[in-house]
Amino acid sequence: MTNYKSLYQEVILDHNKKPRNYGAIDHPSHHAVGHNPLCGDHISVDVDLGDERINNIAFQGESCAICKASASMMTTAVKGKTRAEAETLIQEFLAMATGKLSHDACPNIGRLAVFAGVSDLPTRVKCAILPWHTLSGAFNAVETTSTEAEEDPMHAPIGDA
Amino acid sequence: MSENQAALKIKSPSAFDVERIRADFPILKLAVNDKPLVYLDNAASSQMPQQVIDRLVRYQTTQHANINRAVHYLSEVATSEFEEARRKLQHFINAKEEREVIFTSGTTDAINLVMHGYGRKFIGAGDEIILTTLEHHSNIVPWQMLAEEKGAKIRVVPINDAGELLIDEYEKFFNERTKFVGVMHVSNALGTINPIKEMIAFAHARDVPVLVDGAQATPHMKVDVQDLDCDFYAFSGHKLCGPTGIGILYGRAELLEKMQPFKGGGDMILSVTFEKTLYNTIPHKFEAGTPPIAAAIGLGAAVDYLSEIGMDAIAAYELALLKNATEQINAMPGVRILGTAEHKAAVLSFAVDGVHPHDIGTLLNQEGIAVRTGHHCAQPIMQRLHVPATSRASFAFYNSMDEVDALIAGIRTVQKIFT
Numbered sequence: 378m379t380n381y382k383s384l385y386q387e388v389i390l391d392h393n394k395k396p397r398n399y400g401a402i403d404h405p406s407h408h409a410v411g412h413n414p415l416c417g418d419h420i421s422v423d424v425d426l427g428d429e430r431i432n433n434i435a436f437q438g439e440s441c442a443i444c445k446a447s448a449s450m451m452t453t454a455v456k457g458k459t460r461a462e463a464e465t466l467i468q469e470f471l472a473m474a475t476g477k478l479s480h481d482a483c484p485n486i487g488r489l490a491v492f493a494g495v496s497d498l499p500t501r502v503k504c505a506i507l508p509w510h511t512l513s514g515a516f517n518a519v520e521t522t523s524t525e526a527e528e529d530p531m532h533a534p535i536g537d538a
Numbered sequence: 539m540s541e542n543q544a545a546l547k548i549k550s551p552s553a554f555d556v557e558r559i560r561a562d563f564p565i566l567k568l569a570v571n572d573k574p575l576v577y578l579d580n581a582a583s584s585q586m587p588q589q590v591i592d593r594l595v596r597y598q599t600t601q602h603a604n605i606n607r608a609v610h611y612l613s614e615v616a617t618s619e620f621e622e623a624r625r626k627l628q629h630f631i632n633a634k635e636e637r638e639v640i641f642t643s644g645t646t647d648a649i650n651l652v653m654h655g656y657g658r659k660f661i662g663a664g665d666e667i668i669l670t671t672l673e674h675h676s677n678i679v680p681w682q683m684l685a686e687e688k689g690a691k692i693r694v695v696p697i698n699d700a701g702e703l704l705i706d707e708y709e710k711f712f713n714e715r716t717k718f719v720g721v722m723h724v725s726n727a728l729g730t731i732n733p734i735k736e737m738i739a740f741a742h743a744r745d746v747p748v749l750v751d752g753a754q755a756t757p758h759m760k761v762d763v764q765d766l767d768c769d770f771y772a773f774s775g776h777k778l779c780g781p782t783g784i785g786i787l788y789g790r791a792e793l794l795e796k797m798q799p800f801k802g803g804g805d806m807i808l809s810v811t812f813e814k815t816l817y818n819t820i821p822h823k824f825e826a827g828t829p830p831i832a833a834a835i836g837l838g839a840a841v842d843y844l845s846e847i848g849m850d851a852i853a854a855y856e857l858a859l860l861k862n863a864t865e866q867i868n869a870m871p872g873v874r875i876l877g878t879a880e881h882k883a884a885v886l887s888f889a890v891d892g893v894h895p896h897d898i899g900t901l902l903n904q905e906g907i908a909v910r911t912g913h914h915c916a917q918p919i920m921q922r923l924h925v926p927a928t929s930r931a932s933f934a935f936y937n938s939m940d941e942v943d944a945l946i947a948g949i950r951t952v953q954k955i956f957t
Contacts, residue, residue: 384900385897390955390956416896416911416926417917418894439926441896442893442956
């Protein structure tokens with residue numbers, strides 16, 4: 378088993394303390410709110426998607442360190458990327474966090490590999506994936522997403538991890 | 539026993555030998571993440587002593603058959619052991635008659651039984667049900683379902699910042715439409731011990747029956763349903779060192795007899811034809827189908843085990859654990875206790891500044907410490923206290939003072955990581 382002590386690494390603690398792109402965007406082109414009903418955590422994601430690229434992205438909400446750091450690092454990772462590139466990254470992140478792919482098998486994952494350890498903690502997987510889930514919801518004009526929504530294509534049951 | 543006597547009793551180490559008690563619980567020898575397990579999630583579910591495990595094995599290996607049916611040897615043994623378990627539970631809560639003790643699958647099932655059996659028959663449009671902010675979802679949702687079905691109204695007794703019910707507000711709620719009161723004995727989220735005896739007396743003076751959710755009280759203190767004079771008292775086996783899937787509804791015989799059955803099926807009938815079915819007498823009227831026989835017998839063994847130690851001794855020792863933990867946490871900067879009622883059971887909800895409860899839970903787990911983090915199935919309390927969730931350490935009589943120290947050290951480690 379991976380030593381998940383490594384989950385609370387400096388980089389995650391730093392993003393939790395000083396989240397990047399925290400707040401809202403005035404007139405976002407895409408927006409969604411994600412809920413984790415298991416713990417009551419929620420975050421909102423605003424995206425300003427131009428013709429080519431993500432011009433701006435912001436998030437805010439109430440959540441644990443894993444969720445907040447994941448959201449913060451997500452915004453820095455996808456800002457300036459095309460929607461297609463961001464969607465590829467979403468798929469890679471979800472596959473890594475749920476233990477379906479190792480981080481070595483995710484070519485675009487980069488620094489987000491610090492979240493690989495979460496796959497050993499089934500009860501915390503949802504904390505890490507909530508922001509990605511919500512970004513996907515924003516892209517697909519699903520205004521409210523939930524880690525527990527069965528009909529949601531992003532649904533990742535705890536047992537999957 | 540007075541508080542002074544209780545304090546004297548626990549000062550003497552021979553009076554409450556926690557190490558001897560711990561030896562009865564095989565699971566406490568586990569290591570988690572290479573650390574000795576420190577199990578402080580007893581309010582969610584308690585652990586089982588070897589005596590209860592052995593009783594389950596003995597039943598399953600030498601006594602099992604279906605009950606109340608056949609005339610053969612095993613069926614008679616199983617039936618007699620099952621009914622013996624009922625009598626043990628009757629004495630544990632000092633019910634007047636054994637037929638007032640109904641086996642259910644747990645507290646939730648027991649409350650749903652009362653909602654269907656009593657509520658649907660006797661509560662109608664415009665009637666009022668009094669609940670409290672402290673209730674567990676299991677004593678909220680069934681009544682909301684009833685209120686929606688019947689057009690009844692729910693009044694909610696508020697709490698103060700310490701987590702104590704505002705009894706003046708409770709008393710003001712009563713009017714001629716008040717038909718039922720549902721209140722928990724001990725709060726699972728905050729540990730508050732509610733003044734239910736006084737609340738019951740007030741309701742009875744107005745002919746209003748009271749259901750008490752005793753899931754968190756029965757593990758921590760002596761409960762006497764006749765002394766409380768409650769109409770219904772619900773609790774679970776798995777919080778009492780017994781198995782899951784078994785619980786008790788105590789109900790006053792006079793009310794149980796007036797109620798309609800909850801579930802239909804075998805055992806709950808006297809005779810069935812397609813023209814007319816005659817229901818069985820209580821408690822069988824409410825025990826449709828084959829019950830969890832082994833679990834009921836296991837629960838009987840669990841209350842024997844607890845009674846041998848003595849619920850008063852357990853209460854006094856747990857109070858000492860709570861006092862120790864409360865004093866140490868109060869001395870820690872950046873840690874706040876949620877729920878500071880004057881009368882509390884050994885349940886300690888806390889918040890650490892700048893750290894989300896889930897992060898606390900994961901990091902404490904790394905130290906081998908099991909606490910509960912979340913809303914504790916009591917979201918209205920979280921809303922009232924303006925927190926999304928809390929961390930909760932809940933103690934049992936088999937927890938040691940060293941484990942309190944381990945919790946405190948664990949919280950310090952969490953703070954260090956997050957500074």
